Amino acid sequence: MPKDIHTQDSSQQRASRLLLAMGVIVLLGALAYFGLTLAVNRRTPANPDTHFDAENGISVDYESAVWPVCQMTEDAALGHALQLASGEDSANANYQVVLFQREDKATYEDFIGQSEADLKAAYGVISPRKVKLQVEGATVTAVRCDIQAYYAVLATIEYDSGDVVYVSGLTKLASISDIVNLVESVSLT
Numbered sequence: 379m380p381k382d383i384h385t386q387d388s389s390q391q392r393a394s395r396l397l398l399a400m401g402v403i404v405l406l407g408a409l410a411y412f413g414l415t416l417a418v419n420r421r422t423p424a425n426p427d428t429h430f431d432a433e434n435g436i437s438v439d440y441e442s443a444v445w446p447v448c449q450m451t452e453d454a455a456l457g458h459a460l461q462l463a464s465g466e467d468s469a470n471a472n473y474q475v476v477l478f479q480r481e482d483k484a485t486y487e488d489f490i491g492q493s494e495a496d497l498k499a500a501y502g503v504i505s506p507r508k509v510k511l512q513v514e515g516a517t518v519t520a521v522r523c524d525i526q527a528y529y530a531v532l533a534t535i536e537y538d539s540g541d542v543v544y545v546s547g548l549t550k551l552a553s554i555s556d557i558v559n560l561v562e563s564v565s566l567t
Contacts, residue, residue: 431567432460434480436543439563444474444556453477455496456546462560476531476547476560482540489544490521493532501525509533511561520545520561522554531557541566 426439433450440448440462447463456479464474479485486492497504505524512518513535520533531547531554543564547557 426563430460432478434458434460434478435541435567436460436478436480437565437567438462438478438560440560441556445560451477453479453546455493456544464556471550474547474549474551474556476545476557478564479544480566481542481544483536483542485542486544489534490519490532493530493546494521494523497523497525497530501528504530509558511558513562513564515565516543518561529554531561533561535561535564537566539566 425441428442428448429437429439430448431437438448438460445462445464447461447466449461451459451461453459453461456477458479460478462476462478464470464472467473468475494504494506503525506521507524509520509522509531511520511533516535516537518533518535520531523530523532527550529549529551531545531549533545535543535545537543543566545561545564547554547561549557
């Protein structure tokens with residue numbers, strides 16, 4: 379009988395050490411996941427070195443190294459819009475583009491909803507989620523849509539004056555910080 383007690387006691391110790399080791403491994407895994415999530419999704423501050431006043435009344439401060447293309451364009455969906463792009467070649471794996479259109483609230487019944495429907499029709503499954511953006515003197519409604527290997531940022535920036543800036547951005551990068559920083563630098567001239 380005393381030998382059975384000793385065997386049972388040592389097996390309980392092994393089991394409790396094994397459970398403790400498993401708990402430590404799970405905790406380390408959770409901490410690593412949390413750390414990686416913060417590293418990937420952190421917002422990096424913008425370092426704007428260029429100011430541009432567009433023909434459509436939108437002003438933007440941007441980093442010329444990130445956005446070498448800054449011009450007015452005619453877009454099929456947004457019409458006369460300010461375009462900023464990370465390059466001339468949209469086939470580049472790191473290509474990013476953002477379009478800004480200035481109108482009023484009556485221009486679109488539901489810009490974000492219509493844009494999401496267009497993206498869903500073009501790409502199939504999209505996963506929209508709200509994004510918190512801040513533009514001085516305006517109310518911003520924005521979503522980020524995960525589309526296969528792409529991220530789309532759709533936003534309406536409503537100013538107290540009644541002016542609305544409609545934003546449509548697309549990136550293949552894992553981080554959308556460049557687009558967020560660009561949108562948050564927008565103002566009206």
